[in-house]
Amino acid sequence: MKVIMLGAPGAGKGTQAKKLAAKYDIPHISTGDIFRANIKNGTELGMKAKVYMDQGLLVPDELVVDLVVDRFKNPDCEKGYVLDGFPRTIPQAQALDTALEKNGDAVEYAIDVDVPDSSIIKRMSGRRACVGCGATYHLVTIPPKKEGICDTCGAELILREDDKPETVEKRLNVYHEQTQPLINYYNTKGILKSVDGTQDMDVIFNEINNIVES
Ligand code: AP5
Ligand code: MG
Numbered sequence: 001m002k003v004i005m006l007g008a009p010g011a012g013k014g015t016q017a018k019k020l021a022a023k024y025d026i027p028h029i030s031t032g033d034i035f036r037a038n039i040k041n042g043t044e045l046g047m048k049a050k051v052y053m054d055q056g057l058l059v060p061d062e063l064v065v066d067l068v069v070d071r072f073k074n075p076d077c078e079k080g081y082v083l084d085g086f087p088r089t090i091p092q093a094q095a096l097d098t099a100l101e102k103n104g105d106a107v108e109y110a111i112d113v114d115v116p117d118s119s120i121i122k123r124m125s126g127r128r129a130c131v132g133c134g135a136t137y138h139l140v141t142i143p144p145k146k147e148g149i150c151d152t153c154g155a156e157l158i159l160r161e162d163d164k165p166e167t168v169e170k171r172l173n174v175y176h177e178q179t180q181p182l183i184n185y186y187n188t189k190g191i192l193k194s195v196d197g198t199q200d201m202d203v204i205f206n207e208i209n210n211i212v213e214s
Helices: 013-024 031-040 044-053 061-071 090-101 117-126 165-179 181-189 201-213
Strands: 002-007 028-030 081-084 109-114 127-130 136-138 192-196
Touching: 002 013, 002 181, 013 028, 013 081, 013 109, 013 201, 028 031, 031 044, 031 061, 031 081, 044 061, 061 090, 090 181, 109 181, 109 201, 117 127, 117 165, 165 181, 181 192, 192 201
Parallel strands: 002 081, 002 109, 028 081, 109 192
Antiparallel strands: 127 136
16 A cells, blocks of 8 residues: 655644554655654764754755655565655655656555644644654643653653744745645546544544545
């Protein structure tokens, strides 16, 4: 199963992508998580990406595409994957199509998690991310058992640098300009599915399950 999760920053792509990947035992591939891991490890890629991420801008396509296409070569991708945060521009989507077509392959579902901008701003200020395992919490909706500490691995929870309100606004503008056109791109291909991302997380997950099982 090859699935793309689309949606604005903070729409809940990551939350749903992790659940779907766990259920189907396929990898969850988040370009944002890959960049954050590179930043944490001080790699050259991480240092380049950080400059853009901290400003709420997209990392240039040429730094993203090969990274993802290389990731597909890993044997854990044989049964498919859930892509989260990639593609994010029309050129990335075209590059993905070309890479898959070479193997007679294609994405099966592009699932748009739809949330209005006003709800996004609220969500992002409450999000806390684990520096150890990447698990995501929310101060109001999914608080950790112990404040500031990850339930899963015990590491510290932080507010992402790019979740500060002024950067979130910038990310939303970038989303509307560069990523939202993908909705039409996948609609034209006939693989777009949309879910109302303002609902309860479990309700959304049920809807996504119905889509991929239909
Ligand atoms: P990335 O890490 O992909 O960030 P993003 O798209 O901005 O999305 P987020 O991770 O912020 O949100 P999400 O939709 O995953 O929401 P989540 O599930 O956490 O990218 C970061 C940066 O990296 C980009 O800005 C860019 O610079 C760069 N980058 C990455 N990929 C790139 C690419 N392909 N090309 C170029 N640059 C790239 O949920 C959000 C919060 O809401 C959480 O606290 C969660 O608990 C809560 N929540 C989730 N669902 C619900 C619900 N139903 N009800 C209530 N609360 C909910
Ligand atoms: Mg995410």
